[in-house]
Amino acid sequence: MENVPPSIPAERVQRPSSSLAGRLLNVFAAPGDVFDELKTANSSVANWLVPVLIVMLVTITSFAVTLSQPTIKQxxxxxxxxxxxxxxxxxxxxxxxxxxxxxxxxALPPWVMQLFGIVQGVVAGFCGTFWWALVVWLLGKLALKSEFPFLKALEVSGLTMMIFALSVVLTTLLIVILGNLMARPALSVFVSEFDPTSKLHLLLGSVNLFYLWSTAVLSLALSKLSGVQFGKAAVWMFGFWAASRVLFVVIGLGGFVL
Known part of the structure; x- marks a missing residue:
């Protein structure tokens, strides 16, 4: 009688790990699969460092392109x-x-604005990634009563920054095409003349399509790491996002929400 090898239970079958490039792309199309893999995989610095470097490069390039437009400089x-x-x-x-x-x-020389663009690129990359990693980790620990390493929060935050990188590219295109420094894929597009000193205009500008997208993806990451329903994680994540937008505008730091 021929021996038949025992079948392997479905729950013990592990899918092969995806490549870094695959994770960077799948965070747009299938973020749930990416976060399921990250939850059980060994931590990797590349998961957050590479997106940070991409954001820095994209932001600095955006500044260079934007400042090359005489209309925008004016x-x-x-x-x-x-x-x-x-x-x-x-x-x-x-x-x-x-x-x-x-x-x-x-009288400011051109290199001053270029230096400002480099600084903003570094800040947007590193500070943005670590800030949202801290938010995910604290919401998981304090609000959802779950325990997961900060490095896991840093990885999901870093990969989600790929959405921010895409938003910078699209925003730059809008600015150049429309010749408007304040052009955004946000509710502020319905404002005929955007006033950066207006709290209402800043709030409208903060309701950005890409910011909503990235917040939804971070909510999914929080639900995966915490083991809770997406809706519960989304309530906390979107609640924090909305409260922070309003707070920044009220205290005079509205530029950080655009």
């Missing part, structure tokens, strides 16, 4: 001068001081 100067004029109207600075500030802005 809009930046006008926005800065408008902010100074508002300080004068509020009695916070004197007219002669405002004039001096405007002259200093006009």
């Amino acid at each position: 809009q930046i100067v006008e926005m800065q001068e408008k902010a100074i004029d508002q300080q004068v109207a509020a009695g916070k600075i004197k007219a002669d001081q405002a004039k001096a500030f405007k002259e200093q802005i006009a």
Whole structure:
């Protein structure tokens, strides 16, 4: 009689690990599969470091492309001068001081703005990734009463930053095509003339399609790592996201929500 090898239970069959490139792409199409794999796999620095480097490169390139447009450069100067004029109207600075500030802005060499773009790229990459990793980890620990390593939260946060990288690319295209520095795939698109000093306009600008997408993906990651239903994780994640947007705008840090 021929011996038949015993069948392997389905739950013991492990799918082969995906490549880093596969994870970077699948976070757009099948994030649940990516996070299921990350939950049980060994931690890998590449899962968060490579997306951070991509975000840095994309952000710096975006600044270079944007600042190469004369119309956009003029809009930046006008926005800065408008902010100074508002300080004068509020009695916070004197007219002669405002004039001096405007002259200093006009005299700034081009490399200053380029340096600012590099700094923003580094901040957007590293600070953004670690910030949302901390949020995922704390929500899991304090709100959902679950335990998982911070490195796992860092990995899911890093991979989710790929969505942010895509948003930077699309936003740059919108800015260049429309010739509008404040062009965004957000509710602010319905505002005829965006005013960065308006709290309402900033709140509308914060309701960005890509920010909602990335928050939904982070909610999915939180549910996978915590072992809770997606809806429960989404309530906490979206609740934090909305509260933080409002807080930043109220305390005068609205630029961070765009």
